[in-house]
Amino acid sequence: MSASLREVREARKFGLRELARALEVDPRLLSQWELGIRVPPVEEVARILGYLRVDRAVTNRILALAQHVKDPNWLDSNPSDLPAALTGVMQCERSASLITNWSPQIIPGLLQTPDYARTLLSASETKAEVVDARLVARLKRQRILSGYEPVRLKAIISELAIREVVGEAGTMSDQIDHLLALGVTSNISVRIVPADVGYHPGKIGMFALYDFPSDPSIVFLEHHHASAFVNELEAIASYRKLVKVLLDKALSEDVSRELLREAAR
Template identity: 60%
Template sequence: MKPTSTSPGSRALAASLREVRVARGKGLRELARMVRILPQLLSAWEKGQRVPQPEDVARLLGALRVDDLTYDRMMRLARHARDDNWLDSNPSDLPPALNGIVEYERTATRITNWYHAIVPGLLQTPDYARAILSNSEIGLEQADSMLVVRLNRQRILTRPDPVRLTALIGEIAIRDEIGSPDIMSDQVDHLLQMMALPNISLRIVPANIGYHPGLIGSFILYEFPGLPAIVHLENSHATAFLHEAEVVGDYAKQAKILSRKALGEDDTRALLREVAR
């Protein structure tokens, strides 16, 4: 069965439904019986093959006896599951935005990202990630939770069938000190180690090369087998997931422009070794 919706929200909702059911220790058939629906329908919802109505999600959450916080964020996701483009204006909550990111990373075959001023999350060391999170406008408890999630996400790069990652990084990201000199040295060493993996292409876009579209902001492009690509944009107060073909195509063009301006991999290694000294 093909998905009835390929929107970012619908795919994140499917992942969240599975996650909540498993966390509550309920089997698929058991939960379907509790809410009096066919197991095949619940399975289709959890696979993203069909999109449940908000009232259907409310019945599932009621049967699972979830807490108020989980109920509110799941219902917010359910109400926007069919939106072509999904904007989450409260990204400090782990879900639903982060839940969507985890699902996109898990199911993508290729990820292309451009980060102008910081190292991408998938390539961050624990100390570097912690330095960023602990200096963000979030509590320490939430920073700890986000760090665990971030490090778990990195497994997609080393699993048996790894995601292919193209990382385009601004030179400022490796020269600006985040945390301490030791943290930055370890981070740069880590980038060199990750470049040795056959599924990772990492290239530095030099500073002081004049204007290019990457100066406007960072972005991540997720590509999937048999499904439309998704672009992820994020700033300090909002997270957007863009799905329209024309918009995604514009960001794919930006990635090509940045790729032409980036150093080759050998020159990138040489620059990283220079910075690490």
């Protein structure tokens, strides 16, 4: 539903702030509706579709989604069994102009090889069909890094994630080779934070900061069985400061590549 709302707005050539102003809605709230972070009331969905003059068939389809979005049976019928937060993450990734990702323990999902990703997914899920579905979704997400207008990605990774042995023999070396290959592309920056830099606030956990061409920025926090989207201005400013701290501690791209080559041996 959230993705559909954004698609119809963009199809009508409306900017998010422009539509929010016309509907007298806070642009941050409208952004949250379009990203699946918050659920809009059905009447607000109808008002948006009416203002955009969306045709009846599309309107009925989106309204049906809006009416059932909180129905657990509707949600449980998802055949891919993907986490609910993943919808918002995928929408953020597709819409962002810049993604800044801090990963203190594992390689970021957008940069994972299939074998590395499967090993991680299998560690927390025993059903093979669920692992397969989530693996396919993760690999599809990586398409934003290539193509006509690829998203820019700043990946800040702890050395601990590089040194951690994941999977069978060859899985980790293949993963590091993959990082080396991606790190030389013009839209991807890979920088490593050495393990011996001491304590810093980034050790608390991983996060992704999404910057959009015109929409307010969003931070996504991910843990084992919980996740959260944050868009309060004060919180975003705090995470930007944390990014600066991490970049100050990180090795340059060239030195990071040297460390990766050494780790792959």
